[in-house]
Each structure stands twice: as structure tokens, then as C-alpha cells.
Amino acid sequence: MSVKTMQTQEVKELLEKVAGLNQAAGNDRIKTIVHRVMHDVFQIIEDLDITPEEFWSAVYYINDLGKNGEAALLAPGLGMDKYLDIRMDAEDAQAGLAGGTPRTIEGPLYVAGAPLCDGFARMDDGTQAGDIMLLTGVVTDEQGNPLAGATVDVWHADLKGAYSYFDQSQSEYNLRRRIKTDALGRYVAQSIIPSGYGCPPEGSTQALLNQLGRHGQRPAHIHFFISAPGHKHLTTQINLAGDEYTYDDFAFATRDELVVDARPVARSAAGERHGVTGPVTEVEFNIKLVSTDSKDQQEMHKRQRALA
Ligand code: MBD
Ligand code: FE
Numbered sequence: 001m002s003v004k005t006m007q008t009q010e011v012k013e014l015l016e017k018v019a020g021l022n023q024a025a026g027n028d029r030i031k032t033i034v035h036r037v038m039h040d041v042f043q044i045i046e047d048l049d050i051t052p053e054e055f056w057s058a059v060y061y062i063n064d065l066g067k068n069g070e071a072a073l074l075a076p077g078l079g080m081d082k083y084l085d086i087r088m089d090a091e092d093a094q095a096g097l098a099g100g101t102p103r104t105i106e107g108p109l110y111v112a113g114a115p116l117c118d119g120f121a122r123m124d125d126g127t128q129a130g131d132i133m134l135l136t137g138v139v140t141d142e143q144g145n146p147l148a149g150a151t152v153d154v155w156h157a158d159l160k161g162a163y164s165y166f167d168q169s170q171s172e173y174n175l176r177r178r179i180k181t182d183a184l185g186r187y188v189a190q191s192i193i194p195s196g197y198g199c200p201p202e203g204s205t206q207a208l209l210n211q212l213g214r215h216g217q218r219p220a221h222i223h224f225f226i227s228a229p230g231h232k233h234l235t236t237q238i239n240l241a242g243d244e245y246t247y248d249d250f251a252f253a254t255r256d257e258l259v260v261d262a263r264p265v266a267r268s269a270a271g272e273r274h275g276v277t278g279p280v281t282e283v284e285f286n287i288k289l290v291s292t293d294s295k296d297q298q299e300m301h302k303r304q305r306a307l308a
Helices: 009-018 028-047 052-067 071-077 080-094 204-211
Strands: 116-118 120-122 132-141 151-156 176-180 186-192 221-227 234-240 263-265 280-284 287-289
Touching (some): 009 028, 052 071, 052 204, 071 080, 071 204, 221 287
Parallel strands (some): 120 186
Antiparallel strands (some): 151 176, 221 234
């Protein structure tokens, strides 16, 4: 069967009514979007000759996806977060705001309101005996001038690849801290080297990835929001070098400039300034922010985020 009905007056009128285009009430922007989305869905059904069985399996897939709370997990898996980044990079270039440390996706596992510390934070609650991570760096402007009082909001997974709050077995705000940079723009954190993340094996996201012949793994990584007055807000992550998935991230967050070595050292100067003595695994991530007067650019974009 390969019937063509999209060009008929009946379908055209149906789409207009579906999107409320013949109604005065409602929101014009939403109408425009829904009209386009439903048009394109109908067009896909026609072009790919989608069967009723395929259609209904998609409908109930979305039901399960929502029940499992995985919509914001499937999104990066399908490259949507990465695509928004590609657009924001292009917008920045157009506005003359390119440069600095590159952005990469936020992911679905941020929790607002982590403890705020001055210069140094101990991030782990001491319950997991992982490799001690000494995470350190300097926040500067594009000219390399240190930015004192910048906020470095850091979050990462535990040894199971799980995040506190979403993993109720962890203590509140475990592996989540906000650190204010010191007078020299430096931040230091003591934590544990995170493990990579894997999508829930029985979840909806992994079910679709299986159909695509794809895995649902992320390399060991550490998330950052960095902000300072007069500078563009930065959402980014580092991926640890040497992980099987460093360059094969199901969420497409890897960028060459954001791959960082985890180096075992006998002692860390940055750590010793804060009483962390002995061997640690040092992870250094220096951050360059782009200056801007735009208050809008200085803040992270709005999206639904958890608050513990
Ligand atoms: C993560 O930890 C993550 O960062 C992303 C983008 C998706 C799933 C889990
Ligand atoms: Fe993550």
C-alpha cells in the first residue's frame, strides 16, 4: 500500500482544526508548532507507509517512556541536546560570543541548591572507597585574567554511575557542590573518581537503543555550570580520558577540548593547600569564560530542574 492523501483538502483542513488555527483562543506560537509537528508526523506516516501496528506501538512507547520518567534521557540519546548545542554554538558565533571553554549538554540529572563552599569543597560523603579525586582548576576571562568569586557548580556520579537524589540510597547532595573561586580564580574539590553512566537496562530508552543497535553508555564524566558577573553562563562537562566510552558517548557530549586526563600523583599541591595529603588522582580543568553585558546570557536557560 502506498496511498497519497497529504495533498487533499480533507487532510489540510483536518490539520488546521487539530492545531486550533480556526479558533481565536489559545497560544499562537503553540498553534504554529503543533500544526507543523502534526503535519510532519502525518507526512512521515504517508512517506514511510507506517502501519497501524507501528503507529500504536509508538503511542504506547511514549506512554511507557513517561511512566519511567525517561523522556529527558531519551532526548540526549537521540542527539537532541547535542543539536541544541550546535544551534547555540552557531548563534554565539553569529553574535560574536564564540570562544572560551566549549559548552556541552547539561543532561537530566542536575539538582539545584547544592551546598555552597568557598574555594574548596569535599564532595563525597565518605561512604564509598573509590580513588580519591582532586579536581582543580582556574576560572579566567578570555585574556587569562583570573575571575575571583565565580561560581563553579559541579555534579557527578558515584562508583555505580548513579547520581544522588535520583538514587535515593545516596545522602542528600552527595557528589554535588557549588564552589566559589578564590582571589586567584581557583577552585578545588576533593571527591571520588566517578564511574560511567549506563541507561537503565530495562528502561524505555535502552529498549529503543537496542532497536538501533546502539549502547546506552556514557564515559566517566563530571558536569559543570560556571557563572561569573559580566560573563556568559557556561554549561559543560569533562569526559575522563581512557574510558572505553570517552569517544563513544551515547549522549554525544564528548568534545576534544573537554577530554581530561585523570593523573595519579603522589601528592597534589592544590590538595595540600586544603589539607588533602598523600596520593590522589588529579583532574585539572581550567575554564575560560566569555565576557558579555547581556544579563540573559549570564544566566542558564530555564528548564525543569530538580530541587532537593
Ligand atoms: C547522565 O549522567 C548524563 O550526563 C546524560 C547526559 C544522560 C544520562 C545520564
Ligand atoms: Fe551525567
